[in-house]
Amino acid sequence: xxxxxxxxxxxxxxxxxxxxxxxxxxxxxxxxxxxxxxxxxxxxxxxxxxxxxxxxxxxxxxxxxxxxxxxxxxxxxxxxxxxxxxxxxxxxxxxxxxxxxxxxxxxxxxxxxxxxxxxxxxxxxxxxxxxxxxxxxxxxxxxxxxxxxxxxxxxxxxxxxxxxxxxxxxxxxxxxxxxxxxxxxxxxxxxxxxxxxxxxxxxxxxxxxxxxxxxxxxxxxxxxxxxxxxxxxxxxxxxxxxxxxxxxxxxxxxxxxxxxxxxxxxxxxxxxxxxxxxxxxxxxxxxxxxxxxxxxxxxxxxxxxxxxx
Numbered sequence: 001x002x003x004x005x006x007x008x009x010x011x012x013x014x015x016x017x018x019x020x021x022x023x024x025x026x027x028x029x030x031x032x033x034x035x036x037x038x039x040x041x042x043x044x045x046x047x048x049x050x051x052x053x054x055x056x057x058x059x060x061x062x063x064x065x066x067x068x069x070x071x072x073x074x075x076x077x078x079x080x081x082x083x084x085x086x087x088x089x090x091x092x093x094x095x096x097x098x099x100x101x102x103x104x105x106x107x108x109x110x111x112x113x114x115x116x117x118x119x120x121x122x123x124x125x126x127x128x129x130x131x132x133x134x135x136x137x138x139x140x141x142x143x144x145x146x147x148x149x150x151x152x153x154x155x156x157x158x159x160x161x162x163x164x165x166x167x168x169x170x171x172x173x174x175x176x177x178x179x180x181x182x183x184x185x186x187x188x189x190x191x192x193x194x195x196x197x198x199x200x201x202x203x204x205x206x207x208x209x210x211x212x213x214x215x216x217x218x219x220x221x222x223x224x225x226x227x228x229x230x231x232x233x234x235x236x237x238x239x240x241x242x243x244x245x246x247x248x249x250x251x252x253x254x255x256x257x258x259x260x261x262x263x264x265x266x267x268x269x270x271x272x273x274x275x276x277x278x279x280x281x282x283x284x285x286x287x288x289x290x291x292x293x294x295x296x297x298x299x300x301x302x303x304x305x306x307x308x309x
Contacts, residue, residue: 001059002300003042003171004215005080006072012040012080015072016062017215019300022077027067028058042082043266046170047219048154055218079129082173082216083152088268089122089210090258091148091177095273096246102281107248115249115257118201120177120210122269129213129302133176134309135288136206139183143286143306146177146274147232147240147294149225151251152216153268158259165255168264171216172225174302175271176232176294178209181280211294211304212269222298225251229297230275234290240277244296247272 004017008024015022025045029036034054037044045055061067093116094100097107127133135143154170180203189195222228225244232240244250249257254272258264279285286292286306294302 001055001218001221002215003045003055003082003218004213005040005042005082005084007078007080008072012084014040014042014045016059017074017300019074021071022074023062023067023071025058027070028062031066032058032061034058041084042216043154043170046152046154046216048168048170048266079214081126081128081212083212083267083269086122086267086269087265089120089126090117090269091120091175091204091271092117092249092254092273095248096242096275097248098246098276099274099278102276102278110248110253113248115254117258118204120204122210124207125205125210127208127211127304129211130304131211132208132305132307133178133211134206134208135286135306136180137309139180139203140308141285142180142182142280144179144181144279145232145234145239145286145292145294146179146278147230147296148175148177148271148274149228149230149244149251149296150175150212150269150271151255153264153270154219154266156263156265158263160256160259162252162256165252166219168255169219169251170266171218172222172296172299173212173216173269174214174294174296174299175269176211176292176302176304177204177271177274178206178211179204180206180209181285211302213302214300217299231295232277233293233295234286239279239284240275242275242277244272246275
């Protein structure tokens with residue numbers, strides 16, 4: 001099951017997503033005589049949600065053609081971020097060995113290290129599929145792409161084991177972790193020991209720097225999240241071409257680690273890091289007029305144009 005948020009007659013709605021069309025969940029419910037809550041949230045219909053069984057039932061009905069008369073062509077739809085306001089938007093740095101190495105670092109064995117987790121402010125960084133990413137006027141010359149598989153939490157959890165982690169996942173989506181590689185606040189500053197780290201972190205926080213979507217694929221539809229093809233294209237040219245199999249810390253290990261000291265709640269998003277092929281390794285950066293396509297097998301294509309702020 002792939003669920004998306006989109007505008008239906010000017011209002012946010014839930015739909016069953018495919019590359020060709022979006023079928024409103026409300027239309028399928030009406031056609032099958034099924035009662036559903038009035039909401040534009042995907043979470044109730046995904047694993048862990050209050051209407052998860054209804055979501056599964058309606059997904060099957062939609063696949064059989066129910067609600068098809070109300071379908072909207074995907075190419076003509078206005079898609080919205082699948083989780084409107086996640087309480088937590090967490091991301092991993094350095095979770096693919098080849099990405100670490102292309103940046104000049106040395107990848108450690110999993111047993112000798114731990115996931116590096118940082119945050120982005122969701123209310124100002126999250127960007128809808130198809131909506132423009134703004135290249136910041138304050139630092140426009142080193143804006144980079146990072147295609148990532150993101151976990152969407154379906155049930156509240158803390159201290160879960162890697163073996164049980166999948167039970168708390170609602171599904172998966174695509175994140176493009178846009179990064180300003182050379183953001184340097186106050187260039188005339190006196191250098192301090194931690195400046196490099198904070199420069200890196202602040203370069204993640206510009207407005208619109210976290211496109212997400214186009215949908216959420218439920219966890220049952222992705223039986224092995226460590227076997228997904230992942231690709232990032234800029235203006236049609238392939239820049240990243242990899243697989244989630246190359247993660248240092250797999251999805252379940254990431255949930256175990258984060259939940260060991262942070263309570264995870266429904267709708268929290270954890271983006272699991274990017275593979276090799278980022279622009280900074282090639283001295284290639286995004287400019288106004290560029291279009292990125294971040295694609296992950298089984299989920300879809302997250303497409304965004306770039307424009308000057």
